[in-house]
Amino acid sequence: xxxxxxxxxxxxxxxxxxxxxxxxxxxxxxxxxxxxxxxxxxxxxxxxxxxxxxxxxxxxxxxxxxxxxxxxxxxxxxxxxxxxxxxxxxxxxxxxxxxxxxxxxxxxxxxxxxxxxxxxxxxxxxxxxxxxxxxxxxxxxxxxxxxxxxxxxxxxxxxxxxxxxxxxxxxxxxxxxxxxxxxxxxxxxxxxxxxxxxxxxxxxxxxxxxxxxxxxxxxxxxxxxxxxxxxxxxxxxxxxxxxxxxxxxxxxxxxxxxxxxxxxxxxxxxxxxxxxxxxxxxxxxxxxxxxxxxxxxxxxxxxxxxxxxxxxxxxxxxxxxxxxxxxxxxxxxxxxxxxxxxxxxxxxxxxxxxxxxxxxxxxxxxxxx
Numbered sequence: 001x002x003x004x005x006x007x008x009x010x011x012x013x014x015x016x017x018x019x020x021x022x023x024x025x026x027x028x029x030x031x032x033x034x035x036x037x038x039x040x041x042x043x044x045x046x047x048x049x050x051x052x053x054x055x056x057x058x059x060x061x062x063x064x065x066x067x068x069x070x071x072x073x074x075x076x077x078x079x080x081x082x083x084x085x086x087x088x089x090x091x092x093x094x095x096x097x098x099x100x101x102x103x104x105x106x107x108x109x110x111x112x113x114x115x116x117x118x119x120x121x122x123x124x125x126x127x128x129x130x131x132x133x134x135x136x137x138x139x140x141x142x143x144x145x146x147x148x149x150x151x152x153x154x155x156x157x158x159x160x161x162x163x164x165x166x167x168x169x170x171x172x173x174x175x176x177x178x179x180x181x182x183x184x185x186x187x188x189x190x191x192x193x194x195x196x197x198x199x200x201x202x203x204x205x206x207x208x209x210x211x212x213x214x215x216x217x218x219x220x221x222x223x224x225x226x227x228x229x230x231x232x233x234x235x236x237x238x239x240x241x242x243x244x245x246x247x248x249x250x251x252x253x254x255x256x257x258x259x260x261x262x263x264x265x266x267x268x269x270x271x272x273x274x275x276x277x278x279x280x281x282x283x284x285x286x287x288x289x290x291x292x293x294x295x296x297x298x299x300x301x302x303x304x305x306x307x308x309x310x311x312x313x314x315x316x317x318x319x320x321x322x323x324x325x326x327x328x329x330x331x332x333x334x335x336x337x338x339x340x341x342x343x344x345x346x347x348x349x350x351x352x353x354x355x356x357x358x359x360x361x362x363x364x365x366x367x368x369x
Contacts, residue, residue: 031077047055206227210272217272
């Protein structure tokens with residue numbers, strides 16, 4: 001049993017020095033003053049921990065992916081995430097969230113209990129502790145615009161109104177969804193297009209041009225056409241948008257002499273991202289006023305929770321290396337560095353020809369303030 005209380009400055013300094021190594025970059029690399037570090041600790045971590053290292057508090061407005069090791073993989077400094085719901089109705093076959101989320105996923109999607117009360121409490125405590133401003137992401141392990149949940153509960157609308165009324169405590173706002181059509185409704189759009197909300201960006205995941213392909217990989221997600229139409233409406237209303245071609249899948253467009261060069265059809269999977277399809281997607285994005293394209297290669301967690309994805313895509317990773325052994329990095333199967341570079345560079349080249357910026361997913365996180 002230890003006797004430390006973070007309300008006391010000296011105790012807070014000791015507790016900060018004893019947080020788990022994966023959280024240290026939040027404090028050490030954020031260019032924060034000593035007092036700012038204390039406010040971050042007081043909001044995020046236990047006030048009077050019973051043992052070291054101190055644990056995170058249960059928050060709705062929490063660290064962006066608190067399970068990640070920031071010393072190796074994640075952005076420096078403070079970054080918030082608000083997961084509006086639990087689970088997701090889209091049922092994407094490649095979903096990586098199953099592998100690391102403590103909350104239920106897949107078909108077990110549902111609302112969070114006392115969401116409005118807890119969100120209001122968190123916002124008030126960010127202000128009370130005078131936590132330094134930081135980006136907020138909605139959301140990294142659920143879709144904020146799930147048709148059934150949002151129609152019934154309107155938690156995303158409540159969150160947007162709450163953020164709008166407290167806009168000065170966040171440096172930027174990022175929304176991620178596969179159902180942007182909902183954001184085009186009057187109640188949502190009036191918030192998003194308000195100049196006082198900037199910088200704000202709506203990221204729309206749209207990895208395929210062919211909707212039949214979408215039906216295989218994302219069976220319960222909205223159609224590609226509805227996403228593209230919504231992107232155009234948002235851009236026409238001066239809402240900044242980005243398109244995520246995510247995940248990047250193995251493709252016949254990669255002809256270089258690397259180990260993974262077979263088409264997806266070889267694995268009984270639909271060819272998903274031909275060169276022509278990517279040109280069509282990226283050209284549409286450019287013409288619609290989308291600010292940039294973001295992408296990253298497919299990764300599959302090694303956790304048993306990701307059983308469906310592992311069974312469907314496992315052979316791709318076996319074939320990715322000459323010795324036939326899957327390689328794990330950051331808790332996930334990943335393609336060889338060479339092949340990942342081929343996948344991303346092939347998309348980047350199309351973006352360059354179409355006159356639109358391409359950003360690798362991790363780089364986007366690292367540079368967004």
